[in-house]
Amino acid sequence: MPRREITSGNWAFAEAMRQINPDVVAAYPITPSTDIPMKFADFVANGKVDTNFVTVESEHSAITACVTASAAGARVMTASSANGVALMHEIFPIAGCFRTPIVFGLVNRCIGAPINIHCDHSDSMAERDAGWVHLYCEDAQEAYDTAILAIRLAEHKDVLSPVFVCQDGFITSHGFEPVEILDDAAVKAFVGERDADFPLLDVDHPVTYGSFAMSEYYFEIKRQQIEAMKNVLKVYDGVAKEFEAVSGRFYPKLDRYRTEDADFIVVVMSSASGVVKDVVDELREQGIKAGCLRVRMFRPFPADEVAEILGTAKAVAVLDRALSIGGTAPLAAEIKSALYDCGKNIPVQSCVYGLGGRDFFPQYARELFMDLAAGKVSREERYLGLLE
């Protein structure tokens, strides 16, 4: 029987790792994801897992060891945040191109300077073109469930991709809340065992990974990656449904909340969506047709579905917890692009909020919806909760 525990996002992710019992974990501590390797080390020290836990000397070595272990045929997991993620930057596209499945607990934290340990999405957004699947979780339950689901997605033969499972630093990673933990046996049966194609350790069938490909071949290899990433959109729902059969919880690519007949929709990712959904309920009681669209899958970006959901709205606001200084914030850029491609000229207000862990309060969402309703939509990026 599943059990309910009061736990944090980090501990829930680590608990999923215990149940998955991967072959190799190579990790290096960094706030706010440190709890994950720490908790996992505890499992190793007490015989709760028999994973080969490689305590590397940097994040760069952590991700390198994950890539080569995965190429060797092992099931591999790790976790990191912020500057650790930035230090891994060089290796992420290599993992993507090698098509090496890795499930990565990315606990979102801002990138300095100024140095700051709190949440925003600037670390993962900087990796959005690395050829990884990006899944953003709203709460600890979802982080736990997604860790398990992502194993099957990453290792799916039509996908073979590393996956980031993102949760908000401190807000989710250190917030304690009830989480339903599945039976060990149910998780074990769901994830099964990895059946690797072309593993490096098959010495009777030697393979070369990471060769030198110049302009005659590079482009074609990248094209193959594009196709594999498109496959994620095709197979994801099937994997999510299988997970639902085990857990009773279905996680769509896009979490729509009262969007069906909504005139005004706020698009958001991760933990802030709870606040937006509360405000949607409040405004609905006042007769305002508000809705919330939470983007859970950011890569590949489900653009067609996004356009379909937003296509009937009168106005849309997009909340980004990351910047693209001198350009359009990452989520807003995707949303505008998706709408443009399907010929929808819907006013879109781009808003940046919560940088460096700045709190996101209901009144910000309330004011935003009221502005959408009043037709106050500008091409200028807005900054919510900024003191100026």
Add this chain to the structure above:
Amino acid sequence: MAIRIKDFTEKESPLTNGHRMCPGCGAPTAVHQGLMGVESPVVVVNATGCLEVSTTVYPFSSWRVPWIHTAFENAGAGVSGVEAAYVALKKRGKIDKEIKFVAFGGDGGTYDIGLQALSGALERGQDFTYICYNNGGYMNTGAQRSSATPKGANATTSPAGSVLPGKLQKPKDLTAIVEAHHIPYVAQTTLFNATDVAEKVKKAVETPGPAFVNILVPCVLFWGIDPSLQQDICKLAADTRFWPVYEVVDGVWKLTYKPKKRVPIEEFLKPQARFRHLFKGDGAKAMLEEIQADVDADWQVILDRCGATWEA
């Protein structure tokens, strides 16, 4: 057991012919000689560098054994990951073969940008052998200086000019730095005879735990030598004591080659175009004297570590 040349000729090298390394390059020789003595199947991890780009030009590969390259500074971490996967899968009964793991990096990928990843891997005590094919500079990018470049060498980022006589600093003692990790096997050698590399690498691979072999190899373009002089120049490196040949087994240092007579450093430097400027003018002479003094002092340090004496 000593390795016989006959054993080489009867065995297929893990590295095929037809790769794109330069004629006379010491790196493929180090791979051939090193891996020919190894009995078990090996998986090779390669740092970015000449050996990597010239042996895996897509869609071809010169490697008969499993091979992986990710980046420049991380061969130590790369070999850690593969070895970790092997240990895990073996424990879970998914692999039953005995497999050995060998990483190759140039001096750029080992002395400099990859030193941290190497140090981490050594400290973790995983079972692998790391071979540095050390040609004393960044050859893949066009003969820039590294921290292994000899004092006085003309390199493209430490050129010999009208004011500066090439590189001013002596190389770091990487083999001693590696030894300071207290790993079970460390060796330093060069391609000065046909079997020393094979014997040392065989020992390294068969030793459980981390092992390291630093092999001085010529780059014919950078060093400016005739390709046919590969073994001769390496012999001069050993005989002038520029490159002492030794091993450290479980912390015990042992000189494994003692030059029979005192050969001045000029004999190693003079055949190489990268030191040509040291043989012109009076100022350069001071540099030669300084290099000889370094060699004599460093040799004494090695003798002391080995508890050895040398008279020639």
